Amino acid sequence: GAVVSQHPSWVICKSGTSVKIECRSLDFQATTMFWYRQFPKQSLMLMATSNEGSKATYEQGVEKDKFLINHASLTLSTLTVTSAHPEDSSFYICSASHHLAGQETQYFGPGTRLLVL
């Protein structure tokens, strides 16, 4: 149980284009999902908290107009990188919050590697 999928796993795009990444909880409903960014050999940095049916909460320094987050259903959150530039190239990974036996845990998707040319 508690499986999270992410699509696409790899994306290469030209500078200036927009890229949409999907995060789905496959066997549970997630009112809260999280989006992280990870540079090579570094730790995860939380970008935003995605809440179903409401606006996302962005971390300090993350441009909300550049990284659009939509959490339209209890199983799907999307991250759109608008007008992508080479500096946006990174590993983006989402997680979904799941409660089990009174304990909340974040379960992660497999991640999306974005390369902007």
Added chain:
Amino acid sequence: AQKITQTQPGMFVQEKEAVTLDCTYDTSDQSYGLFWYKQPSSGEMIFLIYQGSYDEQNATEGRYSLNFQKARKSANLVISASQLGDSAMYFCAMSAASGSARQLTFGSGTQLTVLP
């Protein structure tokens, strides 16, 4: 503010032996949660084990156990009987409240290599 410190950038262990990955944390809160995740080279983050700040017993999950020393603010991960498949990056993380996984703060990670 919460902070997680993992002082071992890399660790080596012989197959079938036990290994301890260190994690210390800093918080002024009484309620918090501690998590360990494994990240293989494929990139996915795999949840391993959880310890709440109010839990008196150390958490265990199969070959994983968490050595929780609250006074020392440490939450070391112990992997028993290491396997080649255990080679990965391991991250320690802390949440803002016990029972919660919100606002996870991650450490810098430890790269574990299991030698045959």
